[in-house]
Amino acid sequence: MRHDTATLLILLAAVALLGWFAPDVVLIVFAGCLLAVALRAAGVPLARYFGMAPHWGVMIVAFVALLVIGLLAWLGFNTIANQAREFVQAAPRVLQSVASLLEGLPGGDWLKQHASPEAMTPNAQAAANVALQGAWGTLGALGNIVLVLLLGLYIGADPTLYRSGALALLSPGMRPRAEATLNAMANSLRGWLLGQMFAMxxxxxxxxxxxxxxxxxxxxxxxxxxxxxxxxxxxxxxIGCVPAMLIAASADPSLVPWVIALFLAVQNIEGNFLTPMVQKQSSDVPPAVLLGAQALFGTGLGFLGVLLAAPIAAAAMAAIRVSYVEGWVEDPADADEKRLIRP
Known part of the structure; x- marks a missing residue:
């Protein structure tokens, strides 16, 4: 028991220090684990169907996914690039239209002044600084994406290696409960991904x-x-509704209420029917928990924190349920028996 407590305190301290000094690294590793869960969710059944090793199924799924994404990007690149270019070029005109609609209201005059073409045209030095920052940001983002892809591929191909390494850091008495916790987290993430991808x-x-x-x-x-x-x-x-509202306002202000109604209808269909239908038996995270996690991670970790807040919340709830509620608050033997007979 003493060894279990010491091990737990050391691991909690190590995780806290890593999250404090290198939070981006923690998020990147978690994103890689999330990708690994997604690859195995499709790759393992494929490998089982064709009678091959699981890592070959993961490799095939990763290759096919990259091939499909590349093919779709190649086929639709010109259309998407032209529409993106039109969106960027229309930004000053859109802001001017919105400023005209808000003229006389609080903030309307300020927006009209700063949305003018003269105000939005940067000088050469400012443009160079923005371009340089954008280039560095793009390189950093591409580097992080490559890291996530490699982590997802390696962990997805052989998760047992990394799971065994993580369990080896724990005392023998903690390993069964820790393994059950990791399995519950993986199942929760798999269910969350299934529902979210379908809803998207x-x-x-x-x-x-x-x-x-x-x-x-x-x-x-x-x-x-x-x-x-x-x-x-x-x-x-x-966030996705805002660009649509701005574009609609620049084309025809009377379309804005219809665009808002469209987004409300789509989100009601998704939130009330589609997502619960898929996630009912897999990952059920209350809305208040999701919003609280997004606020917490967004405040401390920026956009990447907001992006990964929902799957982190799903995994954390599974870990708390298995390791804390069932493993400590309740009688572990009774909790394990309930899990075995749960339909």
Whole structure:
């Protein structure tokens, strides 16, 4: 018992120090683990079906996913690039239209002044600084993406190696409960990913159909943005609605209420029917917990924290349930028996 307590305190201290001094590293490693869960969710059944080793299934899924993404990007690159370019070029005009609508209201005069073409045209030095910062930021983001891809591929191909290494850091008495906790976290993340990916695809398709029917410009680009932002529950759809509202306001201000109604309808369909239907038996995280996690991680870790707050909350709830509630608060033997007979 003494060894268990000492081990637990040492590990908690190490995790706290790592999160304090290198929080981005923790988030990148977690993102790699999340990708590994996704790859194994598709790769293991594929390998079982064809009678091959699981790591070959993971490799095939990763290769096919990269191939499909590359093919879609190649086929739709010109269309998406042109719409993105039109979106950037339309930004000053959109802001001017919004400023005209808000003229006389608090903040309207300030927006009109700063949204003028003269105010938005930077000098050469400022433009060079922005370009340099953008280049460094892009390189850093690409480097992080490569790290996440490599981590996801290596961990997904052979998770037993890394799980055994993590369990070896614990005292023997803690290892069974720790292994059960890791399994519960993996199952929770798998269920969350399934529901969220399904909801993202459906919301993107429904948004495109609605924007196209309303005649809003750049419907394809805006629907892709909506689907991407949909990875962040509750906050993402609100962020995705803003560009659509601005573009609609610049084209025809009367479209703005219809765009808002469209996004409310899509999110109601997703939140009340699609996501609960998929996540009912896999990962059920209360909305207040998700919003609290997004606020906490967003304040301390920025956009990457907001992006990963929901899966972190899903994994944390599974870990608390198995390691704390069932492993300490309740009788561990009774908790294990309940888990075995749970349908």
């Amino acid at each position: 695809v459906v919301s993107g398709v429904l948004t495109f159909i609605g924007l196209w029917a309303l005649g809003v410009p750049l419907a394809g680009f805006l629907s892709i943005l909506t689907a991407i932002f949909g990875f962040m529950p509750y906050i993402g759809p609100v």
